Amino acid sequence: MPSEFTIKTQQQHQETLPFSDTRDFDEAKKGFIAAPDYKQIKAEAGNIAWDMASYEWLLQDKVFDSIHPSLQRQAVLNMAYGLYEVVPDKIYQVRGFDLANISFIKGDTGWIIFDPLTAKETAAAALKLVNEKLGQRPVVAVVYSHSHADHFGGARGVVSEEEVAAGKVQIIAPDGFMLHAVSENVYAGNAMNRRLFFQYGVLLPRSPFGHVDQSIGKNTAAGTTGLLPPTVLIKDDIEEMTVDGVKMIFQNTPGTEAPAEMNTYFPDFKTFWAAENITGTVHNIYTLRGALIRDALEWSKQINKALYMFGQEAEVMFASHSWPRWGNERIQEVMRSQRDIYANLNNEVLHLANQGVTINEIHNEYKPPKSLQQQWSAHSYHGSEQHNSRAVVNRYLGYWDGNPATLIPLSPRDSGPLYVEMMGGAGNIINKGKELYDKGEYLLASEILNKLVYGEPENQKGKDLLADVFEQIGYQQESPSVRNSFLAAAYELRQGIPSGASPKTSGPDVIRAMSTSLWLDFLAIRLESEKADGINFVINLITPDNDEKYAVELSNATLTNISGFIANEPDLTITINRSDLEPVMMGAVTLDEQIEKGKAKLEGDRKPLDQLKSMLANFTPDFEMMPGTKKSESAQPSVNSFAQPELGHTDGG
Known part of the structure; x- marks a missing residue:
C-alpha cells in the first residue's frame, strides 16, 4: 500500500497543481456522438486485442493514493471511448480503440483516414462504427502521419492491398516513411521488446497499484499489425494536395517525434492536424524502451513554424493522440506551451551543462519554469523531466560525466560484492534499507539495496525490500512510463521473469518491407x-x-x-x-x-x-533487467537460422 510519505507527497501535488483548470475535460467530451455496446475487441488470433473495460475502475470519482494526482487526471481524460465530431459534417475521430486516435475526413465521395491505429482489428472496428453512425462510405485515401506502428499497423483493417494496387485508395506518407518504419527498430529490436515490458507495464495488473494509463492513450492494442506501403510521398517541406475534394497542406517535420513525420493543415476548415508533435503532453526525447535520442530544439522549431504558418488562423487543432482544442486563442496557447517546454528543456539543460552540471546530476537540477508547470499541456506524461533532461545532455555531450572513475566503471555485478562486504554484509544493508524505507527516503534506500541485489542476486529478502522501495517510488511518478518501470521491476524482483509468448511486433508486411541490406546487417549483429x-x-x-x-x-x-x-x-x-x-x-x-x-x-x-x-545466435526477450530474476536458463528456440527475429516495438514513440 502507499506509505504515509507517498500519501503526503500526493497531497502536496494536489495542492500545487492547477486543478482548477478543467478545460481539458470539456474538450475531451465535446462532439461525442456514440460509443459501441462493447468494451473489448478480439484479435484474429483469439486473444483480446483491446479492453477498455479493464480501466473502468478509474471512473469511480475516487482519489487513489497509489497514483500521482496529475497522472490520475490524465488517465481519466484518456477514458474517452467512441465516435466524436471534430469539425461538423467534415472531420470525426474514434478515440479509445487503441493507443492512438483514428481520424476520418469526409471527402466528396468517401473517407480519408488519418493514422489507422496499431492493429487491423481495432481499425476495422472503428471504421465499422463510423459507417454505422454516419453512413456507409468507401475509403478513398489513408494518410500515415509518421513512421511508428500505432499510426500505420492497422491499415489492412480499413483498406485492402487489392484496392491500393488498383488505384482505388491512395496511401500518403512523409518522405522516408518506409525506411524509418522498418529501420528504426531492427538493430536493437530484441532489447527494445524486453524493455517495453518495463516502459509499458505489460505484466502489470490494470489497477490503482499497476497500470493506469500510457499518457497518450490507455495502452497498446495486441492485434494483427501490418504495413501497406505508401503510394504517394510528401517530399517538400511544405506541400499542397487535394484529395477527394479536400485541400491539405502538409508540413514535413523530420527529426521531431519520429524521423519521418508530418503535420497537416486543412485551410478550408481552418483546422490543424498536429500528428504526434503536439499532443498536450511532453513526449519522449529519450524513450525508455530504447531509440535514438531526439532533438528537443528542432521539435520546438517545427512547432513554432506550424504556429506561425497555420496557428494564426486555425480554429480547430486535433492530433493522433489526446483530444482536440477549439478556438484560436486556445490553440495558440497550447502550441506555445508545447513549443516553449521543448525549447526550455533543450536550452535550460544546456545552460546548466555549460556551468558543469553533469548527466548524473541534471535530472535532480532541471525544473521547467513555474509558468509552464501551471499549464497541463506542458506536463511530462509520456516523457519525464528526469529522463528527458539526461537525454539532452547525452545528445550533446554523451554519457560520460567527466569523472575518470565513471569512464571505465566496473559492471554492477562485479562491484556489488565489494559494496556488500564494505557495508558489513547483507544484514546491515537490509536493516539500513528498512530504516530508510520507514523514513520515506526511498531513493537512498534503493541506492544501497540495489548494490545488495547485484552483489547477492539470490538474496530474496533483499529483492523483496528493493521491490517495496521501487513500488513507493513508482506510485509517486507523474509519467506512466517511469511509474511502470519501477512497478514492473518490483514485480520481477518478487516473482521472477514470467515465461510465455513474447508480444508480436512485426508481421509479414514489415519483414517484406525490410531492405536486404538491413537483413544482412542484422545477421552480422546475430553473429x-x-x-x-x-x-x-x-x-x-x-x-x-x-x-x-x-x-x-x-x-x-x-x-x-x-x-x-x-x-x-x-x-x-x-x-x-x-x-x-x-x-x-x-x-x-x-x-x-x-x-x-x-x-x-x-x-x-x-x-x-x-x-x-x-554461428548465428537466436535472440529472445527474456534476459534479466534486474539481477536474480531469471528462473532458469531457457533453451534457445529452434528456428530458421536466417529468419529475421521480431522487430522492436515502436507504438507510442
Whole structure:
C-alpha cells in the first residue's frame, strides 16, 4: 500500500497543481456522438486485442493514493471511448480503440483516414462504427502521419492491398516513411521488446497499484499489425494536395517525434492536424524502451513554424493522440506551451551543462519554469523531466560525466560484492534499507539495496525490500512510463521473469518491407564472434528479380556486406529472387528448402553457408533487467537460422 510519505507527497501535488483548470475535460467530451455496446475487441488470433473495460475502475470519482494526482487526471481524460465530431459534417475521430486516435475526413465521395491505429482489428472496428453512425462510405485515401506502428499497423483493417494496387485508395506518407518504419527498430529490436515490458507495464495488473494509463492513450492494442506501403510521398517541406475534394497542406517535420513525420493543415476548415508533435503532453526525447535520442530544439522549431504558418488562423487543432482544442486563442496557447517546454528543456539543460552540471546530476537540477508547470499541456506524461533532461545532455555531450572513475566503471555485478562486504554484509544493508524505507527516503534506500541485489542476486529478502522501495517510488511518478518501470521491476524482483509468448511486433508486411541490406546487417549483429574467430569466407548474394547484388565477407570475426558490388573470387555465390528470399526472412521456409525446390542456386563451396548458420545466435526477450530474476536458463528456440527475429516495438514513440 502507499506509505504515509507517498500519501503526503500526493497531497502536496494536489495542492500545487492547477486543478482548477478543467478545460481539458470539456474538450475531451465535446462532439461525442456514440460509443459501441462493447468494451473489448478480439484479435484474429483469439486473444483480446483491446479492453477498455479493464480501466473502468478509474471512473469511480475516487482519489487513489497509489497514483500521482496529475497522472490520475490524465488517465481519466484518456477514458474517452467512441465516435466524436471534430469539425461538423467534415472531420470525426474514434478515440479509445487503441493507443492512438483514428481520424476520418469526409471527402466528396468517401473517407480519408488519418493514422489507422496499431492493429487491423481495432481499425476495422472503428471504421465499422463510423459507417454505422454516419453512413456507409468507401475509403478513398489513408494518410500515415509518421513512421511508428500505432499510426500505420492497422491499415489492412480499413483498406485492402487489392484496392491500393488498383488505384482505388491512395496511401500518403512523409518522405522516408518506409525506411524509418522498418529501420528504426531492427538493430536493437530484441532489447527494445524486453524493455517495453518495463516502459509499458505489460505484466502489470490494470489497477490503482499497476497500470493506469500510457499518457497518450490507455495502452497498446495486441492485434494483427501490418504495413501497406505508401503510394504517394510528401517530399517538400511544405506541400499542397487535394484529395477527394479536400485541400491539405502538409508540413514535413523530420527529426521531431519520429524521423519521418508530418503535420497537416486543412485551410478550408481552418483546422490543424498536429500528428504526434503536439499532443498536450511532453513526449519522449529519450524513450525508455530504447531509440535514438531526439532533438528537443528542432521539435520546438517545427512547432513554432506550424504556429506561425497555420496557428494564426486555425480554429480547430486535433492530433493522433489526446483530444482536440477549439478556438484560436486556445490553440495558440497550447502550441506555445508545447513549443516553449521543448525549447526550455533543450536550452535550460544546456545552460546548466555549460556551468558543469553533469548527466548524473541534471535530472535532480532541471525544473521547467513555474509558468509552464501551471499549464497541463506542458506536463511530462509520456516523457519525464528526469529522463528527458539526461537525454539532452547525452545528445550533446554523451554519457560520460567527466569523472575518470565513471569512464571505465566496473559492471554492477562485479562491484556489488565489494559494496556488500564494505557495508558489513547483507544484514546491515537490509536493516539500513528498512530504516530508510520507514523514513520515506526511498531513493537512498534503493541506492544501497540495489548494490545488495547485484552483489547477492539470490538474496530474496533483499529483492523483496528493493521491490517495496521501487513500488513507493513508482506510485509517486507523474509519467506512466517511469511509474511502470519501477512497478514492473518490483514485480520481477518478487516473482521472477514470467515465461510465455513474447508480444508480436512485426508481421509479414514489415519483414517484406525490410531492405536486404538491413537483413544482412542484422545477421552480422546475430553473429557469435567467438565461433567466427579465425574463419574467413566471401559470399556473393544475387537477387535477380530486383537486380540487387551484395558481397558478404566474414573476416576478423566480423560479418560485413556491401550493396552493388560482388567479389571477383567468392567462395560461394547464392542466387535467389528477392521474392523467394522473403519467406526465408519470415521463417516460413528455410534457405535449404528453397535450394531443394530450385528457387535458390549455389555455385562454389557451400561450407561457408553451413558455417554461417552455426554461428548465428537466436535472440529472445527474456534476459534479466534486474539481477536474480531469471528462473532458469531457457533453451534457445529452434528456428530458421536466417529468419529475421521480431522487430522492436515502436507504438507510442
